[in-house]
Structures are given as C-alpha cells and as structure tokens.
Amino acid sequence: MRLPAWQRLKPEHRTHSGKTAMNSDASAQPTASAGSAAAGGGVDVVIAEDSRIQAKMLQRRLTEAGHTVRWGETGAEALALVRERRPDIIVSDIEMPVMTGYEFCKAVKTDPALKTLPFILLSTLADPIDIIRGLDAGADNYVTKPYEADFLLGRIQSLLASPLEEDSAGAEAAMLEVTLAGQQFRVKAGRQQVLNLLVSTFENAVAKNQELVVANQDLSVARDNLQRTNSELTDLNEQISRNNAQMVRDLEAAAKVQQSLLPAQDVTIPATQVAWRYVPCHSLAGDFLNIFMLDEEHVGLFVVDVSGHGVPSSLMAVTVGRFLTPKVSDQSLLVRQGADGRIAVARPAEVATQLNRLFQADEFSGLYFTILYGVLHMPTGRLDYVSGGHPALVRVPAGGTPEFHPVEGFPIAFVPDVDYEQHSLQLSPGDRIYLYSDGVPEAMDKDRQQLGDEALAGVLAATRSQSLDESVKALLQRVEDWCQPIGPLDDVSILGVEWRP
Amino acid sequence: MDQYRRIQTGKKDNIHIVLFKDKKILDDTVLDEIKTEINRLIGNAAGPDMLLDFANVEFMSSAMLGLLGQLHRKISQGQGRLKMCGIRPEIFQVFKLTNLDKLFKIFPDAPAGLAAFEA
Numbered sequence A: 001m002r003l004p005a006w007q008r009l010k011p012e013h014r015t016h017s018g019k020t021a022m023n024s025d026a027s028a029q030p031t032a033s034a035g036s037a038a039a040g041g042g043v044d045v046v047i048a049e050d051s052r053i054q055a056k057m058l059q060r061r062l063t064e065a066g067h068t069v070r071w072g073e074t075g076a077e078a079l080a081l082v083r084e085r086r087p088d089i090i091v092s093d094i095e096m097p098v099m100t101g102y103e104f105c106k107a108v109k110t111d112p113a114l115k116t117l118p119f120i121l122l123s124t125l126a127d128p129i130d131i132i133r134g135l136d137a138g139a140d141n142y143v144t145k146p147y148e149a150d151f152l153l154g155r156i157q158s159l160l161a162s163p164l165e166e167d168s169a170g171a172e173a174a175m176l177e178v179t180l181a182g183q184q185f186r187v188k189a190g191r192q193q194v195l196n197l198l199v200s201t202f203e204n205a206v207a208k209n210q211e212l213v214v215a216n217q218d219l220s221v222a223r224d225n226l227q228r229t230n231s232e233l234t235d236l237n238e239q240i241s242r243n244n245a246q247m248v249r250d251l252e253a254a255a256k257v258q259q260s261l262l263p264a265q266d267v268t269i270p271a272t273q274v275a276w277r278y279v280p281c282h283s284l285a286g287d288f289l290n291i292f293m294l295d296e297e298h299v300g301l302f303v304v305d306v307s308g309h310g311v312p313s314s315l316m317a318v319t320v321g322r323f324l325t326p327k328v329s330d331q332s333l334l335v336r337q338g339a340d341g342r343i344a345v346a347r348p349a350e351v352a353t354q355l356n357r358l359f360q361a362d363e364f365s366g367l368y369f370t371i372l373y374g375v376l377h378m379p380t381g382r383l384d385y386v387s388g389g390h391p392a393l394v395r396v397p398a399g400g401t402p403e404f405h406p407v408e409g410f411p412i413a414f415v416p417d418v419d420y421e422q423h424s425l426q427l428s429p430g431d432r433i434y435l436y437s438d439g440v441p442e443a444m445d446k447d448r449q450q451l452g453d454e455a456l457a458g459v460l461a462a463t464r465s466q467s468l469d470e471s472v473k474a475l476l477q478r479v480e481d482w483c484q485p486i487g488p489l490d491d492v493s494i495l496g497v498e499w500r501p
Numbered sequence B: 001m002d003q004y005r006r007i008q009t010g011k012k013d014n015i016h017i018v019l020f021k022d023k024k025i026l027d028d029t030v031l032d033e034i035k036t037e038i039n040r041l042i043g044n045a046a047g048p049d050m051l052l053d054f055a056n057v058e059f060m061s062s063a064m065l066g067l068l069g070q071l072h073r074k075i076s077q078g079q080g081r082l083k084m085c086g087i088r089p090e091i092f093q094v095f096k097l098t099n100l101d102k103l104f105k106i107f108p109d110a111p112a113g114l115a116a117f118e119a
Helices: A052-064 A075-084 A101-109 A129-137 A149-161 A191-259 A310-323 A348-363 A452-462 A468-482 B028-042 B063-077 B089-097 B110-118
Strands: A044-048 A068-072 A089-093 A119-123 A141-144 A174-180 A183-189 A272-279 A287-293 A298-306 A335-337 A343-345 A369-377 A382-388 A393-396 A403-405 A423-426 A432-436 A492-499 B007-012 B015-020 B049-053 B082-085 B105-107
Touching: A044 A052, A044 A075, A052 A068, A052 A149, A068 A075, A075 A089, A075 A101, A089 A101, A089 A149, A101 A119, A101 A129, A119 A129, A119 A149, A129 A141, A129 A174, A129 A183, A129 A191, A141 A149, A141 A191, A149 A191, A183 A191, A191 A310, A272 A287, A272 A468, A287 A310, A287 A492, A298 A310, A298 A432, A298 A492, A310 A348, A310 A369, A348 A369, A348 A382, A369 A432, A393 A452, A432 A452, A432 A468, A452 A468, A468 A492, B007 B028, B015 B028, B015 B110, B028 B063, B049 B063, B049 B110, B063 B082, B082 B110, B105 B110
Parallel strands: A044 A068, A044 A089, A089 A119, A119 A141, B015 B049, B049 B082, B082 B105
Antiparallel strands: A174 A183, A272 A492, A287 A298, A298 A369, A335 A343, A369 A382, A382 A423, A393 A403, A393 A432, A432 A492, B007 B015
C-alpha cells in the first residue's frame, strides 16, 4: 500500500439520527465527541453467539463495563434484535446455524438504515480467505478468537469514538480485485471499510505477535529447563551405569572368591573317587563344599549351607571358608601344627563347636549355617563326622540300598555354647557316601511340592551300577527336572565320595 | 485398625501373641518386615513372653529360622519365654531337619501354647 488510504478520503457530510459526522479533511483521528458512547457511558450492544457459555462470558464482561447487552443465539435472531431497536455496535461470531456472521453482517451493511453501525466479527482467522469474506460481507472490524475481554472492550471503545460516516460503507464502495493464495476474488467494498478492517486485522496481528513473543520466551525458558534436566538425567544415567558396572565387577570378583571355596577341578584323592556338582541359584551363593587331604592319611570333606542368598550369605560363606582350610595356619580349624612338628587333624566335633563359638558374634545379621563335616581315614575307611543342623549323610553300599544317617546338632551360630556330638561310620570298600545341601531334598516343583528323601534315594540306588560321577550328575538332573520350568530356588550342592582302598 | 502389615498381635496375661499373616515367608523383604515389626512390638522390653502362631504359614524359607534364632536369643537373655504353635507338618520338617524342633518349644495350637506358659 502506497499511502494511508485515509489521506485521500473525501469527506462526505451526512448526519444520521442525531449523530455528528466528521467534517475535516484529515480527521480520521478519533473524535471524542462523536459516538453516543464516547462520553464513557454505556452503549447498547447486540451480540450474536451460538455458544451459550461464550455468550454469557462476553455478556458479563460487557455488562461489567457498563454496557447494555442483547444476545441473539443465531445471526437471524441478532438481526431481529438490531431491527427491533438500533444498537450502538454489533459483535458477532462467524460460525452459527441459521445465519452466519458473514450473512448477518451483509444484511446489516446492505440495509441503508443500519449500514453505519460498527460491526465486529469474531473470527478465528484460521484462513486468510476469512479476510476476503469479511470484506465482502462489509465488516469493518475483526477480533480474533480467542481474545482477551479487555482487547475487545478497547476495540468497541475506539470504534465508537470514530463512527463510520453514513455513506462510507456504500458510497465509495467499488469492485476490488484481490489475489489471495493464487485465487482471484472480486469484492465490493468501501474504502473506509477496507481501511478499518485492515487496521483491525493489523492490530490483531500485533496482539497475536505479542502473545507469540511471550509464548516464545516461555518456551525458551522451558527449553532451557528441559536441557538442564536432560543433562542432569544424562549425568545420573552415566552414574548409574558406572555404579552398575562397578557392581557387576564386584559380583564377578566375589563369585571368583567363592569359586576358590570349591574343590580344584582336578581334585584327586588317593584311594577314593570324588564327584561333585555345585549350582548356585544366584550369581552369589550361600552354599559351598570341598574335599581335600588333611594329612597323609586323612581326607576332610564338607558341605556348608549359609541361610539366605546373595551378598550377605556369600560374604558369610567366604568368612566360614577361611576357617575350613587344610593349610596349617592360625585360622584353620581343621589342622594345626602339633608339638612334635607333625600335623594334627582336629576332631569334627571340635571343629563344629569352634565354628559355633566363632560365629555367635553374628547375632545381628540373623545369618546362620548348616554344615556336615567329615574326616575319612583312608587306610581303615572310618568316617568321623558331625552335623550342624544339616541334612542327613547318605551311604550307598556296593550292591545295597541307600541308607540315611541323620544325626542331631543345631545349626551353627544358632545356640551359644553347645557341644557338638561326633558320629562314626565304618565304610566297606566300594561304599559311596553323599553329602548335599537342603536344595536337593527340599527342591520345590511348581506346586511347591518337595522332591523328598525317597526320590533322592531312588536316584542314588538306580545309578549305583554307574560311575560315581554319573550318579551325582543324575541326582542334579533329577533336581533340575523337578524344578521345571523356573529352576531351583535354592543353591544345589552335591558331593559324592567312593572309598576304594 | 491393625498397625502391622505382616503380623497380627494380641496380648493375654502379659504374653505377646504374634500371628503371621503371610502364607509364604520366602522373600527377604517379607522377612525383613516381619523382623522390623516384631522389634517394634517388643521395643526395649526385656525378654517378654511370646507365642508365635504359624497357623497361616504354608511355606517358609530357612532364613526365617535365623530370625527365630535371634528372637529366641533376645527373649532368653531377658529371661522371657518363646513358644511357637500352629506349625503344619511341611514346615515342621524344616525345624526337624535342622534339629531346631529340639530348641524351640512347639505346640499344636494357640490354646495349647498359651496353657504352656501357665505350667
């Protein structure tokens, strides 16, 4: 646009129903004395709005501002109200049944008696074509929805302050050609109408732009916050994965330490066959077992089962393991250097009593353990053993049926100052003995039925003619089959020994 | 209103009666909560008399025995008496395997357990 249109406006002096028209060439500025509402008093407003809630809200704001409000639910109703009594201004929604805002506007603007009425269209202005439609309808003002009530009130005030000239909407109306979005439109519109509409559209754009600027600022604040939170999260995540990796390393290291509690892979004991299986149910176990030479004639063997699982139990297992070593040391409860320089093998009952004394300190952890510890004298086949609350030892004679040898004795760390009783078993050549943790007889199937001693004995009897290793393997298999599909919920340890002098 | 999640408590003639609510005492978390709740119940009282009722318990891990051991020790040290009842055969098996049936005083049901305190 080259020049503001109002500079080229020719004044048209007409009066209408007591209203004073403008009379100066360049007087498009608001003239305070003009409208009936300009003095600040209330004016008569007709609103057309099909939404009852929006109508009520608008009505309330207008009434609060001192205006009189009449409300039509459709364009047609509102037009009837306008014809009934001429208002000072019209505010109309666009989308309405029966008669749209455009049709309503056109009806007003083509009525010679009404055409100077200021008409505000409430538009979403979702489509530029709305402007063309508004022009065509003769509207002289747009307020975009959603609007601030104060903005609309301000617009009403300014429109009333600069009333339309009687003829501005019609007299200068000319056919205009407009190209919009590649489409040509022919619109009949007056100059002042065009000007007013453009100014109102521009004001709307400015208002929207301000909102956008504010929204943009909010957004960038939110984005900054998000970035900060994000980087904090990333840091936390890294920390968690570092900690996690550390924990995995620690667990692996602990599991390795636990492995050291088990027999060497190539364990060979003269005059005996050894077979064992050890399956922890977590990476760290409370079970461990071992067999080793204590001196030239004695073999020490045990299965230990610390209550519970996981780190606390495995720590206790490692601690217990340090005392159950065949290396002569201050710590070993199994062997010590005798006065004559020879190695003295401790009696199993003494070992259990000592262990119980040592671990009474553990009253806070609530952990305890069961143990079956035996010392086999290889030349004679005499087995001395002790049980601290452990499942019974099983002997399977060559060609005979399995025998359980349950003995009494509380779990270790349970009852202070008890003496453990020692028991003996005379083996015959070819006899097998089995030590195991309660994970074997108490293995639970999916209905929580326990495997039981009979099944255990059944496997050992059935595999008596096979190798010792086959029998231990078969027993473990039986346990694992029993626990399908979830697998054993407890550590499983089995140690088999066959005496072959 | 019951203030405990794992145990139901009652008192008769200064004997604490503790009924375990759980059918399964297997998880470490359940165990820890039971321990916490019993400790809260006893507080600093020296060796109160206590009857533990296992009537609801169908499955129990051996770790529970550790807790019972601690409780037994604590109560005995304070000259109190700990008795148990309502232990079904499968669970009694756990006590028997570890010989703890000889350590703990076990009775068929709550009335029998309570009567034993008067003897």
